[in-house]
Amino acid sequence: MPMPNMMTADSPARSRTPWWFRVGGQLLEPWVRIRREPAEPTSLLQAGTPVCYVIERDGFSDMQILERACREAGLPSPMQPLAGTRRRRSVFALAHRDGRLLGRNRHRSPNEPLGQLTRALEADPERDIQIVPVSIYVGRAPTRESGWFSVLFSENWVVVGRFRRLLALLLNGRDTVVQFSAPVSMRAVLNEGGDVRPERFARKIARVLRTHFRRIRAAVIGPDLSHKRTVVDAVLNAEPVRAAIAATAAKEKISQAKAWRRAQKIMLEIAADYSHPVVRSASLLLSNFWNKLYDGITMHHFDKARAAAPGHEVIYVPSHRSHADYLLMSYQLHMSGVVVPHIAAGVNLNLPVIGPILRRGGAFFLRRTFKGNALYSVIFNEYVAQLIDRGVPMEYFIEGGRSRTGRLLAPRAGMLVMTVRAFLRAPRRPVLFQPVYIGYEKLMEGKSYAGELSGKPKEKESLLGLLKGLKVLRQRYGHVALNFGEPIELNPLLDAISPDWRKSVDDPETKPEWINGVVDKLAEQIHININRAADVNPINLLALALLSTPKHAMAENDLLAQLELMKALLEELPYSDRITLTSLAPAAIIAYGEQMGWIRRIAHPLGDVLTADDEQAVLLSYFRNNVLHLVATAAWVSCCFLNNRRMTRNSILRLGKIIYPFIQGELFLPWDEDGFAAQLQATIDFFVRRGLLETTSDGRVLERGPGQDDAAFQLKTIARSLIQAFERYYIAIAALAKHGPHAISAAELEKACTLAAQRLSLLNELSAPEFFDKALFRGFIQKLRERRVVWTDDDGKLDYNSALEDMVRDARVILAREMRHSILKITGGDDKESPRAAAVPNDPVAPPAAPDISPTDIGAELHERHVESEQQEHAADATDKR
Structure with missing residues (x-):
């Protein structure tokens, strides 16, 4: 159906x-070159209804x-009369200029055209x-081709004069955006208003339109923050800060x-000094920088x-893997x-020259700890509150620092609180948190991360260090x-979590009991x-x-098959x-891996071999850890067949x-235990379809092929991506x-676990530095405490019952004998007899209440699985038990 008032260029x-x-x-x-948003705005309009812009x-x-823009989009022209009214144009503006060429701007009320429209509808x-x-x-x-001068005349919150607007058009007109919003039916709004007088109704519509334009402008070019000084003054004059200043004066006399x-x-140390021209200038610089650094x-x-x-109020919460993260995001x-x-x-990034530029690009600085400085804590909290109150979008990394292992670090809740x-x-204004996964194919900080995980001290940020780091531009x-x-x-x-949370608004100084659970x-x-939202790159x-291979090498045919399996x-x-x-x-x-220098090819008459050298293998562990969570279910199923030919599905x-709660706590998996079981079922069915597993006894029993066949090799390769996690658990x-x-x-x-893992890594030439990352051991120990496998006595020491020792003995279901013996030799443990002996019945400290799956269940289940495995393996060829 043709749109009313539709016209062509020659109509x-x-x-x-x-x-x-x-x-x-x-x-x-x-x-002028126009970009419309949306590209086809005709879809927004209601056919048969006159349009007024x-x-x-x-x-x-x-x-x-x-x-x-209307002509190019096939929309009704704003220059034609508005049907059914006395208006000669189908457009009006909320703010008008006076008639003088160089005169100041003054705002005329838009109530007159709105009043005309209202009377026409009545x-x-x-x-x-x-x-x-x-x-x-x-x-x-401005684009990379734009000049520096054009940045000064790009769009902002200032109402500019005619001459400045002319310069903006000449310099930046080729980057003009015209954004059409969804139309508003005046009839519907008028009906909702009831018996409101036309003049009052017009004022109401004008107010709504001004709010709409402010919101759109804030979303496109950012909120109007005026000068940094206004934010500083607002924070220093806030009641909590004034009280903290008085308390500091009294306490320190x-x-x-x-x-x-x-x-x-x-406050001046903390506050950003956001500058639109600096942001636009930085975009020009970064365009060249990214083109030198990245392929896309x-x-x-x-x-x-x-x-x-x-x-x-949007809060961006990306993963944190490189100093480039915040520059890329912005x-x-x-x-x-x-x-x-x-x-x-x-605050370590508040360096000479660099700090002021970052500050004008929107960075605000915080110290690593607020302890012992109540005044700083109150001021920083008030500053964050001011930003949220003004509708300023924010970005922070809840990991606290950059991940050195490629995994997400345990969250630190300070900024969230x-x-x-x-x-x-x-x-x-409702708050929305926007998670963002940032994925790289090579890191500028890769070598320094590996060194820090190996025990080298972290290099302190400095301007000299930054200048030395410019050599990264050569790669x-x-x-x-x-x-997103x-x-x-x-x-x-x-x-x-707390349906009555709105009651806490009445007393903002009180910290609700439930807030920690929410955070x-x-x-x-x-x-x-x-x-x-992970991105899986080559x-x-x-x-x-x-x-997942002992020497980080594979025959080309095997690697092709493994890559095809993983993609499938x-x-x-x-x-x-x-x-x-x-x-x-x-x-x-x-x-692509050869081109990037991650792997190299070794020619051989019987088929080429692809390998990663030792140094590259250490760095590659970072990129394996980025996506390890995606193969967690497949790795667990495969691990069950590392040392067993047959296992029942149940x-x-x-x-x-x-085992899921421990894997989930380390890899931040999304399922509950039943959801994980459903994912395991689907993974088992996938392996059966691919021929990696076979089913017997009406699908209840699963069996892999002999150790030397291709299917068993592919299963072992998948299993070894996660096996080091179970080895760390066993060490603990x-x-x-x-x-x-x-x-x-x-x-x-x-500390004992970290030292044992370091030694085991040296003895077995493990290429993954995160194997002895103390943060992973800390997370596992914490999960043991949450699951009541262990608990703390009155003296702050760890206590447990015999189920933990059952776990030590029965880990043979998953771990190979050589690895178990190596771990027990380093830790001084005994694979046969418990050092606790008969102390458990007389233990004066009773264990806390057990969870749904108790430690005894763990030991019993592992023991049952071990007996079942041994019975099945007796019927299999001994050479196939690998």
């Missing part, structure tokens, strides 16, 4: 436009741009008019003025993130038409992917959603395959709908449920059993 309606307007359009056309600011150039109850707000931005994001100056100094930067699911953001958001967020950065409390203080770092995960809204989370759940869900797949697994059993997978075929993946599922429980109950604290056990 009579267009010919009614003044000659000087048409001439101006012809003069302006070569200087409303723009934010009046001006000859804005009218020309609107008219051309005169004819059957008529309707759709109001279409149109936002016009000239030079919002100094004058109020001196305490205030100290607070001001702290891609974003996935950004359209979903953009659609969810309007009306929310650059990509800016180039995609979204305001750059304020970023929480460590501040965000939640700031929202509770003034819950005007290429492949592609980078920014995957499922957003998390704070309000539903609060409703689920813990929020932090866990952020990590889960980051992992659910280097991830090569690392998964090659690092990820495609047929998708971890989530936001996972992205390389489109390269296995042969192309190998060629045994795999039962053991999987028992063996070390605890060796010391006995009431003999060692959690911190002492963590």
Whole structure:
């Protein structure tokens, strides 16, 4: 059905436009290139209803741009009369200029055109008019080809004069954005208003439109923060900060003025000094920088993130793997038409020259610890609250620091607590957390990470170190992917944990008892959603395959088959709908790995071998760990067949449920225990379809092929991607059993495990530095305590019952004998007899209440599985028990 008022460039309606307007359009056309959002705005309009456009600011150039954008999109012309009214144009502006060429801007009320439209609707109850707000931005994001001078005339919050607007068009007109919003039915709004007088109704509509344009402008170019000084003054004048200043003066016996100056100094150390020109200038620099460094930067699911953001206070929470993370995020958001967020950065980055630039790009700085400085803590909390209250998008890394292992680090909840409390203080705008997975193919900091995990001290950031680091520009770092995960809204989370949370708004100074539960759940869900948006690149797949072999080498045919299997697994059993997978075929993946220098080819008459040298293997472990969570279920099923030819399906599922809480805590997996069991079932069925496992006894018993066949080799390769996690678990429980109950604290056990893992790594030439990462041991010990496998006595020492020792003995179901003996030799444990002996019945400390799956269940299940395995293996050929 044709749209009313639709017209072409040569239609009579267009010919009614003044000659000087048409001439101006012809003069302006070569200087302006328009990008419409959405690209096809006709889909927004309701057929058969007259259209009236409303723009934010009046001006000859804005009218020309609107008219051309409508013409190119096939929309009704704004220059034609509005049907059913006395208006000669189908457009009006919220703000008008006066008639003087160089005069100041003054705002005329838009009530007059709105009043005309309202009276026209009252005169004819059957008529309707759709109001279409149109936002016009000239030079919002200068491109790499733009000059430095053009940055000064790009779009901002200042209402500029005619001469400045002309310069902006000449310099930045080729980057003009025209954003059409969804139309508003005036008839529907008028009916909702009841008997409101036309004048009052017009004022109400104008107010709504101004709010709409402010929100759109804030989303596109950022909120109007005015000057840094206004934020500083607002924080220092806030009641909590004034009270903290008074308390500091009284406690340290100094004058109020001196305490205030100290607070001001702290505030100036923290606060960002956001500058639109600096952000646009930095985008020009970074365009060249990224082109020298990377082969491409891609974003996935950004359209979903953009659609969810309007009306929310957006908090970006990316994974943290490199110093490039925040630059990449800010650059990509800016180039995609979204305001750059304020970023929480460590004060160690507040370096000479670099610090002021980062500050003007939106960085605000925080110290590593707030302990012992109550004034600093109050000021920083108030600053975060001010940002949220002003609608400023923020970005911070809840891991606290960059991951040195490639895994997500255990979350640190400091910034989350501040965000939640700031929202509770003034819950005007709902908060939305946007997880982002950042995936690399090579890291600038890779070698330093490996050195730090091996015991070398972390190098302190300095300007000299930064200059030395410029040598990274000589290398290429492949592609980078920014995957936007499922957003998390704070309000539903609060409703689920504490339905009466709104009562806490009445007393913002009180910390609700339930807030820790909310923050813990929020932090866990952020990590889960980051992992659910992982990007699987060619280097991830090569690392998964090659690092699962003893010498990090594979025959080319075997590597091709393994890569094909891994891609099929990820495609047929998708971890989530936001996972992205390389489109390269296995042969192309190998060629790409050679090109990037990760692997090298060794020619041989019987077939080429692909290998990763020792140093490269250590660095590749980082990229394997990025995506280890995606193959966790496949790795567990495969681990069950490392030392067993046959297992029942039920045994795999039962053991999987028992081990799952520990794997889940380490890899931030998304399922509950039943969901994990369902994923295991699907994985088993996949292996059966692929011929890696066979079923007998009506599908109840599963069997792999003999140790030397290809299917067994592929299973072992998958299993070894996760086997080191179980070896670490075994180190922890063996070390605890060796010391006995009431003999060692959690911190002492963590240290003992780290030393044992380091020694085991040296003896077995393990290439994964995270094998002896103390943070992973700390997480496992904490999970043991949460599951009541171990507990702390009155003296702060760890206690346990005999079930833990059963776990030590029965780990032979999964771990090879040689590895178990090596671990027990290093830890001093005994593979046959428990050092606890008969102490358990007389233990004066009773264990806490057991969870749904008790430690006794673990031991009994493992023992049952071991007996079942031995019975089955007696019937198998001894040479196949590998």
